[in-house]
Amino acid sequence: MKTKLRMVQASLLAALSLGGFACSAADTGGFSNTTGGDSYTAVTVTNLSQLESAVSSGQHHIIVSGTIYGGAGLTTLTFSSASNNNTTIEGAAGGKAVLENIQLKFDGELLASGTNIQNIKVSNLTFFGKISDLQAMPQQVYGSSDSTKKVGINYEGISLRRVTNALITHCAIYDTSDDLMSVALSSDNVTLSYNHLYFSDSWVNMSPDPVWNWVGYNTDLAGERLAMVVGANTSDSWQGTGKLHVTLHHNWIGPNVRGRPLFRGWIHAYSNYFDNSETYSGTDYNTATDGNKYPKQQYEALQLVNGSVVYSESNYFLKTNNTNTLTNDGSSYTDAFYEKNNTYSGTTGTSATGTTFSSPVSYSYSVTASASVPAYVMANAGPK
Template identity: 25%
Template sequence: MRRTSARYKLAGAATAVAAAVALTGTTAWSSGAAEPAAAGQDPTTAAAAAPIGFGAGTTGGAGGATVEVSNASAFIAAVQRTDPVTVRVNGTISLSSMTKVASNKTVVGVGTAGRITGSGLNVSGVSNVIIRNLTFTGSNDDAINVQESTKVWIDHNDVSGAYDGGIDIKRASDYVTVSWNRTHHQNKNMLLGHSDSNGSQDSGKLRVTYVHNWFDGTTQRNPRVRFGNPVHVLNNYFSNIGDYGVASTENAGVLVEANYFENTEDPFHLGEGDSDPGALAAKNNHFVNSGTGQTGGTVKAIPYGYTADSASSVKSIVMAGAGVGKI
C-alpha cells in the first residue's frame, strides 16, 4: 500500500488524540432520530423519492415537462433547456465531450436501459439537478463533474471506467447528496475539493452526504476531501478497496459513520499526497479483514436528523439496493 509523508507524518500523534475526537454542537444520529420532513422518506428505502442529508429539498425537473430521449442530439437538447424538465434516458447516449446539464433538471434512466458512454455530465454553475439510475462507462473525462453548483442529488447510478474521476465535486459546490451508487473498475473515484489552494472559494462549502454507496474494488478517493466540514460518510459498503477509502485533508471535517469495510487495509486516514491533514471522526463502523483507520481533530456537527442503519447490516442493504434498476 502506498504511503505518503503527508498521510503519515501525524500517525503517532493520531493514536494519542483519537479518543479526543469531538463533534461540536448537537447531532441526532441515533437510530431513534426522526427523518427530517424535507427528506420525505425513510433513508433506508432504496426507492426513496427524495434525498436525505445535505441534498434534501432537491427537486430537479419536478413540475415541468417530461421528455424521453434515445440519442445524443435529443439528449443534449433536453438537458440544456432553460425550463424545468425530467429527461428520461431510454438507450445508450454516446457523448464526445462533457455535456452541461442546466438547472432544474432530472436526468433519469428508464429501467436498466439508460446509459451514458464516451464522456460525462457537467453540472456547472447551476442549481437543483438530479442524476439517477444511469450507467456511466468509459468517459474520456469524469463520469459526473459538479462545480460551482448547489442542490444536487446523484442517486442509484453505476459508474465505471472514467478516465479521470467517477463523481467529482468541487469549486464551492454545496448541499449535495450522493446515494445508492455502485462504483467499480474506477481508480480516482470521488474527489471533493480539487485543489489545496482553493480554500478561499471552498471554505464553508463542499458539504456533501455520501450514503448507501457501494465502493466496489475502487482504488482511492472514496471520497478524498478538502475544506468541506462537515462531510458525512454514512452507511456505505467498502469492498476490496485497492489503496484507501476516505481521506480528510486541508481543513476538512469528515464523519465516517456506520459503514461496512471489507478487505480494506486502509479504511480512512488524515492527509493525502502533499495535502495537509484535515479532521476525521469515526464511529460505529464494521470491519472485516480491514484496518481500523486513523482519526483526529474536530468535525462540525451534522446539521440534519437521520436514522443510521446498523453497520453490520450495511453490506446486505447496499448490495441489494445500490446501482441501476433499483428505484
C-alpha cells in the first residue's frame, strides 16, 4: 500500500515553484553550461604514474587510455584547489578506458567559505574496485576473525564535495566499497547523465565476504551495495544550504543495487532506469539487526530525506522494493515529492506517491517516455 505524501509549508511550496535554478545554454538536459576543461590542450595518460603527474601538475584536460590500476591499497586522486577549476577527465574514444581501484575526489572543503571548485566534467570512464584487493583489507571475514588484516578502505568512484557546475556523463561505476558516487557539502548545479551504476554478481556472491565497520557497526561488504548519496547529513541539504541542485537523467541504476540514491538535495530525476531484475536467496550480515542477518533483497530505490525536494518523471522502476521511501531524520526540515508519468513494473513493498507537477526548471530538457526508458537507457548509458 502506498503511503501519503507529507505536505510541506506554503512558503516552501512557493519557493519550489521558482524552479530553483536555470540553464542558459542549449538543450542537453540539466546544466549544459558545464564544459570542464574541454578547451584546454589534452594530455593522454596510460598508467598510474602519468595520471598522478597530470593531476599534481594541474592539467585541465586529461584523457585516460586503457586500464589504469590504482594498486592493492587503492589510490585517491584529490582536486582541492581553485586551480582545479575548469577540468575535464575523460576516457579515450571507444569506451575502454578504465580506472581500477581509483577514486576521483573533487574536494573544495579547504577553500574559503562560500567558494567551491568550479566547472568539472568527468566522462566516458569505467570505475570499479578489485574484489580480491578489498577482501584482503578488512579486519574480519564473516564467521572468523583475523587481527593481522588491515582496516578496509571506504571509497567511491567519484566524490563531489563543494563543487559547483559539474557534469558526470557516460560513466560506469561498480563494485566500490562505499556508495558508488556522492554529491555533497553544498555542491551545486550538478548533472548526472547516461551513467551506469551497479554491482556485479561477483560482488553479491563474494566469498569470503568481509565484515567492515564503516557505519559504527559491523556489516558485510557484499551487502553494502549503495548507489549514490546527495547531501552528507541533515545540515547538508537543499533546505539547509540552498544548494545541492542536481539533475539525473537517462541513468541506468542497477542491477544488484541494494539501496539508494539517497536524496537530501533539490532533485530533478527523469527518464532513469531503476533495474532490480536480479533475484536473491539467503541473507546478509549486520550486527545492528536481529540475529545478525537480513534479506539480500533491495530495501529501497529512491530515499527522500528531510530537507529534500524531488521531481521524478518518466522513470522506469523494474521490480524495485519500497520504491519511493520518505525518511524522517528528526530534523526540523520538511520534504516534498512530486512525480508524473513514471512506470512501476512488478514493484513490491510500500512506496510513497508524489504530487503531479508541471516543469520544475527553466532549462530545456527532453524526456524519453517511461515505457521506452529501459531499452533506450541500456543502449546508451555508460562509456562509448
